[in-house]
Amino acid sequence: MRIALALGGLGAGPERRARMAQPPGPQRKPAAKPKAHAKTIPGPADRKLDMAAPDLALPPPAPTALPAPAPVNRQLFYGDNLEVLCDQIGPSSVDLVYLDPPFKSNQEYNVLFRDHAGERSAAQMRAFEDTWTWGDDDSDAALQETIALGGDIADAMIALHHILHRSDMMAYLAMMAPRLMALRRVLKPTGGLYLHCDPTASHYIKLLLDAIFGPENFRNEIVWERSGAKNDPKRFGRCHDIIFFYSAGPTFTWNVQHTAFQDYSIAKNYTAADPDGRRFRLSDLTANRPGGDTDYEWKGMRPYKGRHWAFSKENMEKFEAEGRIVYRRTGMPVYKRYLDEMPGVALQDVWTDIRLSSADKERLGYPTQKPEALLERIIQASSNEGDVVLDPFCGCGTTIAAAEKLKRG
Numbered sequence: 213m214r215i216a217l218a219l220g221g222l223g224a225g226p227e228r229r230a231r232m233a234q235p236p237g238p239q240r241k242p243a244a245k246p247k248a249h250a251k252t253i254p255g256p257a258d259r260k261l262d263m264a265a266p267d268l269a270l271p272p273p274a275p276t277a278l279p280a281p282a283p284v285n286r287q288l289f290y291g292d293n294l295e296v297l298c299d300q301i302g303p304s305s306v307d308l309v310y311l312d313p314p315f316k317s318n319q320e321y322n323v324l325f326r327d328h329a330g331e332r333s334a335a336q337m338r339a340f341e342d343t344w345t346w347g348d349d350d351s352d353a354a355l356q357e358t359i360a361l362g363g364d365i366a367d368a369m370i371a372l373h374h375i376l377h378r379s380d381m382m383a384y385l386a387m388m389a390p391r392l393m394a395l396r397r398v399l400k401p402t403g404g405l406y407l408h409c410d411p412t413a414s415h416y417i418k419l420l421l422d423a424i425f426g427p428e429n430f431r432n433e434i435v436w437e438r439s440g441a442k443n444d445p446k447r448f449g450r451c452h453d454i455i456f457f458y459s460a461g462p463t464f465t466w467n468v469q470h471t472a473f474q475d476y477s478i479a480k481n482y483t484a485a486d487p488d489g490r491r492f493r494l495s496d497l498t499a500n501r502p503g504g505d506t507d508y509e510w511k512g513m514r515p516y517k518g519r520h521w522a523f524s525k526e527n528m529e530k531f532e533a534e535g536r537i538v539y540r541r542t543g544m545p546v547y548k549r550y551l552d553e554m555p556g557v558a559l560q561d562v563w564t565d566i567r568l569s570s571a572d573k574e575r576l577g578y579p580t581q582k583p584e585a586l587l588e589r590i591i592q593a594s595s596n597e598g599d600v601v602l603d604p605f606c607g608c609g610t611t612i613a614a615a616e617k618l619k620r621g
């Protein structure tokens with residue numbers, strides 16, 4: 213299932229505020245007449261739709277009250293994501309959230325959508341206007357409402373207000389805070405949230421996330437190298453985005469991801485090869501902790517002082533029969549670890565291997581489109597097949613496409 217949530221007003225009414233303040237728990241009664249409405253996707257999502265584009269307004273919602281939030285499944289919602297999150301998504305119902313909120317870049321994007329074949333679509337759609345300016349009643353109201361909730365988030369907003377005053381940055385944070393609260397509410401206790409931003413606001417956003425999720429649930433600040441070298445006058449070229457990863461709690465979905473070994477690492481570590489060219493490295497067969505049958509003599513040898521065999525005698529015999537053990541001149545056995553059997557190196561928090569070039573076939577003409585491979589990596593690391601993935605700022609639907617491909621549903 214995937215959810216696309218889209219643009220609308222920024223304020224949250226008292227009823228919504230009350231709902232945001234509620235911790236995840238039993239489902240709440242929805243507002244009588246939510247403005248946002250849902251569209252169930254019958255098949256793979258059409259990535260060319262930006263549900264936020266004003267020209268794409270769907271027919272108005274039926275004037276009947278919607279039922280209480282039901283488990284979400286393969287749905288696109290049209291409307292302000294705050295309304296949708298508060299009114300239509302039940303608490304603790306989502307496994308993974310990825311959000312890439314528009315940032316105040318003082319630009320309006322007039323996007324000419326193209327399909328995969330590069331043809332222009334009939335309608336030129338104004339994708340979004342990502343400008344927030346203080347002075348807008350909405351930002352003031354949003355700030356007051358968040359402060360009225362009390363707790364760490366109120367303290368964080370008050371502190372930020374002391375520094376940022378009634379600035380555009382503060383307006384942006386006032387817009388983000390209630391949405392992050394609402395996202396925390398819909399996340400399952402085992403869920404994870406990835407927030408994509410850049411260094412302009414990342415330091416402020418991290419304060420909000422710490423206040424909402426607890427600093428102990430901060431997992432990573434991922435640096436994603438989004439472009440090649442740039443000539444930024446009088447400063448180092450800015451070519452990376454930041455992706456914050458928080459978990460809802462201490463136990464969360466996590467699937468280790470690997471990347472291929474670098475050539476230099478292979479050359480340095482996998483120096484030996486069988487006659488058929490199969491590369492391997494030699495690994496120690498001892499461990500520093502005992503565990504089961506790990507204290508025995510092997511071909512006249514014992515582990516180094518204070519250490520134990522890493523495997524049982526039965527396993528050692530199996531390795532021997534498979535020809536996986538070789539002996540150092542001292543007689544100490546070591547294990548042949550083949551390169552082609554290794555999953556690669558565990559992924560670190562600096563990602564330089566994923567790009568979306570301007571000529572990429574994947575490009576749809578959407579200005580802030582992210583690479584599908586980036587979303588695939590996040591989804592694979594923090595969800596399993598069948599899990600619910602939510603993107604509250606869906607753009608041209610990158611998350612939707614990646615989640616569909618990976619059978620999250």
Ligand SMILES: C[S@@+](CC[C@H](N)C(=O)[O-])C[C@H]1O[C@@H](n2cnc3c(N)ncnc32)[C@H](O)[C@@H]1O
Pocket residue numbers: 217218219220221262264265291292293294312313314315339340578580581582583604605606607608609610611
């Ligand atoms: C930076 S883009 C996301 C790009 C996306 N990651 C992709 O790969 O295409 C942000 C999106 O959020 C939408 N948006 C902005 N404010 C919103 C709101 N309050 N509710 C729902 N969507 C919103 C914008 O219209 C835009 O589509």
